[in-house]
Amino acid sequence: MINRKITFIFLLLSVIFLHSSYSQKYDAVDKLVQKYPKSFSTTDDLAERINKDFKDDIDKARAIFTWIAFNLKYDYASFLNPPKSQGFSYSNEAEKQKKLQQLDDKIIQKAFKSQKAVCEGFSLLYQNLATKVGLKCEVVKGDSKTRLSDIGREKLGSDHAWNIVYFDGKWRLIDVTWGQGYYDGNKGRMVIDFAPIYFDADPDYFFAKHYPDSGTFLNSKISKDDFLNGPLIYNKTIEGDNKIKAPKSGIIEVKNGDKVTFEFKNISKTDQFYYLNKKNQPVRVQNGKERKGGLEFQIVIDNTIGNYITFFLDTSSIASFKVVMK
Template sequence: MILKKIAFILFFLNTFFVSSGYSQKYNAIDSIILKYPNFGSPEKLAQRIQKDFTSEYDRARAIYSWMAIKLNYDLETYLNPPKQKTYRFKTKAEWDKKKQLLDAKTIQKTFKSKEAVCEGFALLYGYLATLNGLKCQKVTGDSKTLLNDIGRKRLGSNHAWNTVQIEGKWILVDVTWGNGFYDEKRKVIVKKFKSIYFDMNPEYFYAKHFPDNAMYKNNTGNKETFLNGPLFYNGFFKAESQVVFPFSGVIQANDGDKMTFKFKNISRLEDLYCLNKKEERIEIESPKEENGILEFQITYDKRMGRYITFYLFEEGFAAFKIVPK
C-alpha cells in the first residue's frame, strides 16, 4: 500500500535548474569521493566514509556526493513505472515487517545496480547515513518542477527526499536532484552533479518540495499556496532573491493589461530579461530600483502564451502563469 502511495513519476530536473551548488567545481570532499573504488556492499562503503571523514556534516555530504556522482537515474522505470502491488495484513506489526523487507530489497538493488528512482535514492541515503551514526529520515511529498505545475489542481505524492540530523540540526537533502536532470525534449537523463541540494536553505527547498507528513511542514503556507507560487529556477536561488510582488505565481491579466513585478536583490535591469512562448524577448517597462528591489512592468499580450519565464545572467530565474480575468 505504501508503494501505491508514492508514484515515482516526477524526476524533476528541467534544463534551467541544473547547475551544481552555484559552481560546477567539486569541493574537497567530492574530490576524495571521486577516487573511491567500487565497494562490495553498503557497509564497506560506510566504513570507508567513516575512516576518511570525522565530522557528521562531512560524512553526510560524502554520502550525498558518492550517490550523486556514482549512481544513475533509472529512466526506464521513470518512463514505464511498474504496476503497483497491493498487500493485505492483519496487524500493523505485520505490515512494518513487510515494509522493512521491501525497503531492504530496494536498498540492496539500488546499491548493486547503481540505478534507481527517487525512492531508491532516498532509502539508500538513509541507510548509509544510519551506518555512519547519523539520524536520517525519508520524506515523501509533492515536487514542483514544470511550468504546468504552477497553479495545478492535481494533488498527490510524486517524490522522495531526506532530512538528516547534523549536530542537533536537521538539514534537507535531495540526492536524486543532485544526480542530474531529465531532458524532456531528448527524452534522456543528463548526469550533472549539483551540490545545491545538500543542506539547501529551507525557504528555497520548500519552494520546490511539499511534504506529505505534517511533521515536516515547517515550510510556510498550505498545499494550495505551494502550487500557486511561481516556479523557481537556479538563477533565483543563486541570487538569493525574493519575489516581493506579485504575491502569487498565477497572474490574472487580459490583453493590454500592465503587470507589475518586484524582485529583491536584482538591481541591474540589464542582467534580467524574460521570454514568451516563442522564446522572444518581452519588453520590460518603467524599471526602477530602490533598496535592492527592482520594480518594472510588462504589458500582457495573449500571443505571449500562458507562461512568462524570467532569466538572470542567461540562467532560468522564475516563471509565472497568466490566466484571463
C-alpha cells in the same frame, strides 16, 4: 553617499568571503569522495570508508550526498514504466513492519548494485548509509513542482521522495535525486549536473518545489496554496538567491493591457535579464529600478504574452508565472 558605498562594499565582501569559506569546506569533502571507487561491495564498506575519512556529522552527510549524486543515475525508464506494486499479507503490526523493511532493503540493494534508481531508491539508499555512519535520517514522501503546468494545479499528488537528516543540532533538507541532475525534455535524456543546492537546502526555496504528504515540516504547517499557486522556480533561482519579492502568486490574473509589477532579489539593471514572448522571442527588461538589493520593474500584459511568462538571467530560467486573462 560615500559611506553608503563603503558599507555596501563591506557587506558584499563579507558575503563573498563567507560563501567562499563555506564552499571551500564542502569542496574538500567533494574532492575526496570523488576519488572513491565508483562501486563498493556493500553499503557497509562505503559507510566504513566515510566514517574513516570524516569525523564531523555534516561532512559525513555531505559525503553520502556527493557519492550518490556522482555514482547513481536516475532510472527514467523505470519512472515511465514503474513495476507493479507488491502486495503481502501479515498477521500483526510487527510482521507488517518487517515485510515493509524487506521491500525497502530490496530497493536499496538494487539501487546500490545497479547504480540506477528513481527517487525512492535514492532516498532509501541515503537513509541506509546515513544510519550506518551514525546519523538520524528519515525518508519523506510528497509532491514535486517542476513543470509550467504545475502552476495553479488544483490537487496535490505524491510523486517524489527526499530526506531529512539531523546534524549540528537541526534537521536538514536533502534531495539527492535532484542533486545528481535533471531530465532534459529537449534532448530526451537525463543530464548529469551536480546540484549541491539540494544539500542542506533553504526551506523557503525547498518547499516552493516540494510538498510533504504530512503537510508539515518540524511540526510547522506548510502552505498548500503557496506550493500549488506560487511561481515556478529553477535551480539557478536558488543558486543566485533570486528570491521573488513580487508578485507572490504564480497566477497573474489581468485584463489585456494591464501592468504587473515584478521584483526579484540580487538582479541589477546591468544584467542580461529578459522574458520570452509567445513567439519565444527574448524581450529585454528595460524599465527596472534597483531597490534594496533587487530589481523592480513592470511588464505590460497584452496579446504578445503567451499563457506563461518565464524570466531569464543570462541563459538560465529564473521564474515562471501563469497568465490568466479576465
